[in-house]
Amino acid sequence: MDxxxxxxRQPDAVTHGALHTYQLAGISxxxxxxxxxxxxxxxxxxxxxxxVAFDSDCxxxxxxxxxxxxxxxxHGPEVTTTCQLHMRSFKDGDTITVEPWRxxxxxxxxxxxxxxxxxxxxxxxxxxxxxxxxSAPEANSxxxxxDKAMRxxxxxxxxxxxxxVAACPNxxxxxxxxxxxxxxxxxxxxxxERYTRVVDMVAQHDAEGFGGCTNIGECTAACPKEIPLDVxxxxxxxxxxxxxxxx
Amino acid sequence: MATxxxxxxxxxxxSTIALKLAMAVSGLIFIGYVLAHMYGNLKxxxxxxxxxxxxxxxxxxxxxILPHAGALWIFRVVLLLALxxxxxxxxxxxxxxxxxxxxxYAVKKNIRSSLSxxxxxxxxxxxxxxxxxxxxxxxxxxxxxxxxxxxxxxxYRLLVDSFDVWWMTVIYLVAMLxxxxxxxxxxxxxxxxxGFTNTAKSRARAREAGWILAVxxxxxxxxxxxxxxxxxxx
Ligand code: HEM
Ligand code: SF4
Ligand code: FES
Numbered sequence: 001m002d003x004x005x006x007x008x009r010q011p012d013a014v015t016h017g018a019l020h021t022y023q024l025a026g027i028s029x030x031x032x033x034x035x036x037x038x039x040x041x042x043x044x045x046x047x048x049x050x051x052v053a054f055d056s057d058c059x060x061x062x063x064x065x066x067x068x069x070x071x072x073x074x075h076g077p078e079v080t081t082t083c084q085l086h087m088r089s090f091k092d093g094d095t096i097t098v099e100p101w102r103x104x105x106x107x108x109x110x111x112x113x114x115x116x117x118x119x120x121x122x123x124x125x126x127x128x129x130x131x132x133x134x135s136a137p138e139a140n141s142x143x144x145x146x147d148k149a150m151r152x153x154x155x156x157x158x159x160x161x162x163x164x165v166a167a168c169p170n171x172x173x174x175x176x177x178x179x180x181x182x183x184x185x186x187x188x189x190x191x192x193e194r195y196t197r198v199v200d201m202v203a204q205h206d207a208e209g210f211g212g213c214t215n216i217g218e219c220t221a222a223c224p225k226e227i228p229l230d231v232x233x234x235x236x237x238x239x240x241x242x243x244x245x246x247x
Numbered sequence: 248m249a250t251x252x253x254x255x256x257x258x259x260x261x262s263t264i265a266l267k268l269a270m271a272v273s274g275l276i277f278i279g280y281v282l283a284h285m286y287g288n289l290k291x292x293x294x295x296x297x298x299x300x301x302x303x304x305x306x307x308x309x310x311x312i313l314p315h316a317g318a319l320w321i322f323r324v325v326l327l328l329a330l331x332x333x334x335x336x337x338x339x340x341x342x343x344x345x346x347x348x349x350x351x352y353a354v355k356k357n358i359r360s361s362l363s364x365x366x367x368x369x370x371x372x373x374x375x376x377x378x379x380x381x382x383x384x385x386x387x388x389x390x391x392x393x394x395x396x397x398x399x400x401x402x403y404r405l406l407v408d409s410f411d412v413w414w415m416t417v418i419y420l421v422a423m424l425x426x427x428x429x430x431x432x433x434x435x436x437x438x439x440x441x442g443f444t445n446t447a448k449s450r451a452r453a454r455e456a457g458w459i460l461a462v463x464x465x466x467x468x469x470x471x472x473x474x475x476x477x478x479x480x481x
Contacts, residue, residue: 006353019353072356097354104349125253167358169365170340171347172263202264203257211347212263212340214367215436221359230445236264237442243259243268 001092029088053111059083064159069099074163074222101166105208118208125204126197152186167222170211175219178231195242271437273333285467295403363428377422410475427465
């Protein structure tokens with residue numbers, strides 16, 4: 001298939017960027033979206049131009065590194081990661097606009113690459129449990145009720161890609177935070193730090209410059225792991241409980 | 248802007264979620280009020296005497312323990328405080344949100360959000376304008392647009408003379424559309440902000456509550472102007 005690509009080009013973090021248009025011919029519908037960009041980059045290399053910088057690592061939908069806004073949708077038109085998106089989701093002759101995640105908390109480093117270390121700092125501020133080191137404890141010594149364990153496992157699938165922030169009109173990271181709060185808060189191991197965790201993570205979130213949530217729900221529509229909106233309710237509830245405890 | 252450092256001395260009360268909770272609680276106070284107000288307006292269907300008697304009665308609630316119109320003033324103060332809290336939090340969160348994405352997308356699609364959820368801010372501002380206009384019209388100046396008189400002491404006549412004028416009815420119906428939209432998302436949003444939608448089922452319930460509230464409140468309020476314009480209430 002033949003495509004017209006509008007791609008955000010920005011040489012570095014401080015220089016202004018702009019959309020550039022490229023023509024690509026003979027793309028196979030079995031290619032992944034990133035392979036399509038690889039083809040473009042070979043073409044640019046051959047012409048002596050700077051290739052388009054974009055992030056990817058595992059290319060199998062589990063690391064959360066790939067991050068592209070494709071035609072106004074985070075990770076494109078399917079419920080999956082950019083690396084697992086295939087060109088069969090597009091038609092011959094399509095124009096595809098590719099932009100980086102837009103959030104001031106995720107500054108653009110170059111072209112389509114953003115700095116998402118704000119998420120690392122949110123995790124660092126509270127997204128952990130304390131455990132004694134030494135030999136691993138017996139796996140079944142801390143029983144977890146089945147429904148709670150299921151909910152924890154379901155939301156633990158969050159890969160920290162940032163699509164929720166990219167899709168949110170407020171630039172809020174509430175779905176990401178809610179996933180972590182719910183994941184750790186449903187398990188016995190997460191209880192000791194539960195209410196300091198939520199206060200610390202939300203404070204870090206706010207300091208990073210993410211917006212406040214207005215329960216619009218674009219985040220969950222964009223999430224490749226289908227993290228449900230109820231984690232945001234859980235986040236709010238845990239924060240309200242922390243407030244009651246005077247934290 | 249992203250910050251390279253970790254926050255120290257975090258407080259729950261200084262968070263964006265605390266602002267949201269303030270909005271939810273003040274919003275729920277408004278909801279209680281609009282429900283009562285809507286019910287009261289429907290007295291217009293019982294005729295001039297019943298309606299004016301009701302308007303008069305509001306001023307006597309709590310007497311003789313409270314002074315004349317004492318309860319009414321308590322309600323007014325509570326509502327005014329709620330309005331200040333609601334609007335101040337809305338403005339603070341609006342400013343945050345615009346700073347959170349200073350570079351806009353060239354192309355951005357909305358996939359699952361409702362129109363009402365995306366218009367909360369401008370819709371809320373419309374409601375604020377309407378509230379000012381509405382208070383001037385019926386409470387402070389009491390202007391009768393068909394005669395030009397002000398300071399009417401007959402609430403029923405003021406109502407009928409107002410909604411006999413088609414453009415007055417239109418203004419109120421547009422405001423009720425704005426209110427319906429604000430309540431459709433606001434009710435759901437408040438329940439979620441308070442943390443009561445921790446399952447898919449409770450979330451669906453909260454969305455239904457938004458629909459029902461929007462239809463009941465905006466529908467109920469709209470009946471009186473419409474039936475007045477068509478001469479049923481006269
Ligand atoms: C009759 C008057 C009003 C009622 C019944 C009402 C009710 C509500 C409720 C229940 C919420 C949900 C709170 C939450 O999300 O947790 C809300 C949100 C909001 N309200 Fe109001 N409100 C009213 C007037 C206003 C006014 C005058 C403004 C003016 C700026 C406003 C702006 C907003 C905004 C920006 C939101 C947040 C949007 C969101 O959560 O998605 N509201 N309102
Ligand atoms: S919640 Fe979903 S969209 Fe957000 S970071 Fe996790 S996996 Fe990505
Ligand atoms: S590259 Fe790892 S999820 Fe896409």
